[in-house]
Amino acid sequence: MKKNGSLEHLAEALRRLPGIGPKSAQRMAYHLLQHDREAASGLGHALLNAVDRIHHCASCNTFTEIDICETCQDAERDDSMLCVVETPSDQMMIEQTLTFKGMYFVLMGRLSPLDGIGPKDIYLEKLIARATNGIVKEVVLATNFTNEGEATAHYISETLKARGLKVSRLARGVPVGGELEYVDAGTIARAMLDRRTT
Amino acid sequence: MKKNGSLEHLAEALRRLPGIGPKSAQRMAYHLLQHDREAASGLGHALLNAVDRIHHCASCNTFTEIDICETCQDAERDDSMLCVVETPSDQMMIEQTLTFKGMYFVLMGRLSPLDGIGPKDIYLEKLIARATNGIVKEVVLATNFTNEGEATAHYISETLKARGLKVSRLARGVPVGGELEYVDAGTIARAMLDRRTT
Numbered sequence: 001m002k003k004n005g006s007l008e009h010l011a012e013a014l015r016r017l018p019g020i021g022p023k024s025a026q027r028m029a030y031h032l033l034q035h036d037r038e039a040a041s042g043l044g045h046a047l048l049n050a051v052d053r054i055h056h057c058a059s060c061n062t063f064t065e066i067d068i069c070e071t072c073q074d075a076e077r078d079d080s081m082l083c084v085v086e087t088p089s090d091q092m093m094i095e096q097t098l099t100f101k102g103m104y105f106v107l108m109g110r111l112s113p114l115d116g117i118g119p120k121d122i123y124l125e126k127l128i129a130r131a132t133n134g135i136v137k138e139v140v141l142a143t144n145f146t147n148e149g150e151a152t153a154h155y156i157s158e159t160l161k162a163r164g165l166k167v168s169r170l171a172r173g174v175p176v177g178g179e180l181e182y183v184d185a186g187t188i189a190r191a192m193l194d195r196r197t198t
Numbered sequence: 199m200k201k202n203g204s205l206e207h208l209a210e211a212l213r214r215l216p217g218i219g220p221k222s223a224q225r226m227a228y229h230l231l232q233h234d235r236e237a238a239s240g241l242g243h244a245l246l247n248a249v250d251r252i253h254h255c256a257s258c259n260t261f262t263e264i265d266i267c268e269t270c271q272d273a274e275r276d277d278s279m280l281c282v283v284e285t286p287s288d289q290m291m292i293e294q295t296l297t298f299k300g301m302y303f304v305l306m307g308r309l310s311p312l313d314g315i316g317p318k319d320i321y322l323e324k325l326i327a328r329a330t331n332g333i334v335k336e337v338v339l340a341t342n343f344t345n346e347g348e349a350t351a352h353y354i355s356e357t358l359k360a361r362g363l364k365v366s367r368l369a370r371g372v373p374v375g376g377e378l379e380y381v382d383a384g385t386i387a388r389a390m391l392d393r394r395t396t
Contacts, residue, residue: 006248007261013244014215016237018229019222029248030285031216033261034306037249039214044245046211047230050204051238054231063205063231087228108232 007033059130061123062088062106071104078102080137084127084156086110086144094142102140105130110143110152122152124159131160138166145172205231257328259321260286260304269302276300278335282325282354284308284342292340300338303328308341308350320350322357329358336364343370 007029014025032040056062057069064070071077071091081102085091091104107122119125131139139160143149157167173191174183205227212223230238254260255267262268269275269289279300283289289302305320317323329337337358341347355365371389372381 006244006251006263010244010248013237013241016234016241017212017215017226019226024217026287028215028217030261030287032245033248033252036214039211040245040249043211043214044242044249046204046208047238047242047245050208050227050231051235051242053204063228065204089224089228 056108056123057106060104060106061108061126062091062104076101079135081140082131082136082138083140083142084153085142086149086152090142090144100140103136107143107152110146110148111155112148119155124156127156128159128163131165132163136165138168141167141169145170254306254321255304258302258304259306259324260289260302274299277333279338280329280334280336281338281340282351283340284347284350288340288342298338301334305341305350308344308346309353310346317353322354325354326357326361329363330361334363336366339365339367343368 010032011022011025011029014020014028015022017025020028032043053065054063055065057064057067057072059068059072062069062071078101081100082105083091083094083100083102084105084107085094086107086109088106091106094100094104105127107127109117109122111117111119111122130136139156141153141156143153143156153169157169160167171194172187173194174180174187180188208230209220209223209227212218212226213220215223218226230241251263252261253263255262255265255270257266257270260267260269276299279298280303281289281292281298281300282303282305283292284305284307286304289304292298292302303325305325307315307320309315309317309320328334337354339351339354341351341354351367355367358365369392370385371392372378372385378386
């Protein structure tokens with residue numbers, strides 16, 4: 001007979017948050033119950049509400065509450081360009097630069113065979129269908145420049161080029177404001193190979 | 199018109215967890231929605247359930263779902279001894295030592311004037327009423343040996359001694375397994391003052 005089922009249950013549920021261990025989970029549970037019950041109910045409702053309402057955009061695959069997200073519905077955007085990103089945060093970063101006015105496709109992850117994440121988990125079929133709709137002319141790969149992001153970009157690039165699409169990748173090089181002394185050799189090598197005539 | 203209200207709302211709600219900043223909150227929200235919706239609903243229900251059911255034990259002040267918690271109801275325990283701790287975790291640590299079979303009182307915090315935590319926030323009135331019930335003979339103060347815990351112990355000690363109760367404090371000294379070379383001078387000084395004849 002467990003008298004404190006709700007409390008233990010709450011600590012166990014908090015442990016399933018990414019990066020939260022058993023000690024932190026218990027501390028969070030005590031904190032919420034002792035000092036911020038309002039936040040606890042707020043979070044409870046927010047979670048149930050989000051799970052209930054949020055799904056993937058039928059077009060770009062990002063999280064949305066409507067069928068086709070706001071960005072995809074924007075008639076001002078250039079629908080011959082399609083930028084492929086790993087996450088909605090990456091999309092937001094690109095939007096902030098104001099250098100891209102085309103459409104997006106959000107993979108919601110990157111290929112990572114070691115973690116069992118294959119083409120199906122990054123919605124490759126959906127991306128192929130989206131990119132080969134006859135309107136898209138160029139696909140810009142903007143996955144991260146990590147090993148996994150590069151492998152994902154390579155895989156998508158081969159797949160889409162085989163279907164006759166033009167595929168490009170964000171430029172690699174020395175970051176703006178970067179001092180050569182402090183930039184790693186791999187980046188400088190890349191910048192040398194990709195040098196541009198001015 | 200916000201199309202993604204539920205998602206932003208979820209990230210804001212997660213930020214109110216202790217130790218979680220805006221970036222972590224967003225990453226958690228994406229993770230839950232993409233990879234673990236079951237955990238998200240589970241946590242949502244656990245939070246609402248805990249807020250609804252959990253309150254303070256009428257006797258020892260710990261978190262419980264019933265009026266008087268299991269420990270306080272245990273007839274085998276010695277109700278002439280009352281051990282005062284800061285949190286339910288501290289109580290659990292003491293229970294694990296199997297050296298105390300009396301009752302507990304959980305302050306749910308410690309005095310901390312800088313953070314605006316005064317006697318009312320550590321349920322001092324409730325502790326006084328509990329300790330002066332005529333049955334309790336000795337109060338063992340087991341607050342932490344931090345500055346705040348020591349100040350809390352001192353304050354409670356003065357308050358209860360003025361009411362004629364015997365008040366004791368956990369012994370300070372060199373930890374079991376401790377090597378003098380690596381123990382701080384304050385602890386050794388304390389151990390020297392509190393030395394015991396063998």
